[in-house]
Amino acid sequence: MKVPYFDLKTQYAGLRGEILEAVDRVCRNASFSLGDEVAAFEKEFAAYCEAKHCIALNSGTSALHLALLAAGVGPGDEVITSPNTFIATAEAIAYTGAKIVFVDIDPLNSNIDPQLAERAITPRTKAILPIHLYGRPADMDALEKIARPHKLALIEDACQAHGARFRGRRVGALGNSGAFSFYPSKNLGAYGEAGALVTNEDRVAEYCRAARSHGEAHRYFHDFIGYNYRMEGFQGAVLRVKLRHLDEWSANRKALAQRYHRQLGAARLDMPQDDPRDECAYHLFVVYVDKRDSVKQQLEERGIGTAVHYPRPLHLQKALANLGYRAGDFPDAERACERALALPFFPEMTEEQVDYVADSIMEITGKR
Ligand SMILES: Cc1ncc(COP(=O)(O)O)c(C=O)c1O
Known part of the structure; x- marks a missing residue:
């Protein structure tokens, strides 16, 4: 018997009609960057995550980067995370100029060990960045208890954890904000690169919406130096189809x-x-x-x-x-x-x- 590690082709065979219709809609509307499909996906994914806001982006890495920037992380700060993850978690910290501080995992679940995270806090610590590795929620209650008295931001790397629940609540917006990846092989995968940030905080959402599009408040009026982290129209349309399944x-x-x-x-x-x-x-x-x-x-x-x-x-x-x-x-x-x-x-x-x-x-x- 042959058993592939992974199989996206079988999934596509079952979705083909819906996907082609969605892609055609994007072409007919000529909304290739953000646009109606992406805006509708943002609403639907926010509802799915039981979060107030979803900001659609071009990758999970961008989502982590913006989450850290929205928390005010910058040069001279420290961010605590664990080393058993994809490099994007650490890269996002490095992009901000902050120092990456690793602590070991709890061998029982492979997620960050909250006690070790607490011991790593210094006056420079600005945020804790747990990863819900393999889709298994990190101990958000313990991390919240540690983060709150020190006024640290808590940012979830939920790139592998679409739909996971911690004590009944969907992961992503349990802390200040959370990053999702829609890399094709993820549980909810785009047909290309895509990601999203979810949050319940209006200020974080407002910053990330502007930051993903060159710091733009209104067309061609730029309040700060931002990025081109926008989601493509095709990806929003494909993700809407796939979210239904x-x-x-x-x-x-x-x-x-x-x-x-x-x-x-x-x-x-x-x-x-x-x-x-x-x-x-x-x-x-x-x-x-x-x-x-x-x-x-x-x-x-x-x-x-x-x-x-x-x-x-x-x-x-x-x-x-x-x-x-x-x-x-x-x-x-x-x-x-x-x-x-x-x-x-x-x-x-x-x-x-x-x-x-x-x-x-x-x-x-x-x-x-
Ligand atoms: C744990 C983790 N963090 C971050 C990322 C980065 O996501 P992306 O590849 O969409 O930039 C991924 C996905 O590859 C991931 O698995």
């Missing part, structure tokens, strides 16, 4: 994740744990295995595609060598990066495919 895809993801969990959990395979009070968005299904690269190779020989998110923690990346971190500084993040293996996972996957992958990995790792 997201709940159904999320339900499939949850059922498939539970099936993996039952089988692999019984075999005592190590994996990030869910908190029963929360709802994970199940962006990726990751397990932790020893000799990961050999397991990956053996799965490939059986026709099973996998991926590694992420092979090297950010504090050991060449691009961030200037921060002066060394191997051993964040042992839990380092161990996660050595052992993480993302298994095939997409809403159209069949139960037979899940069983085949689960059987294969249990056989290869001798965990039966």
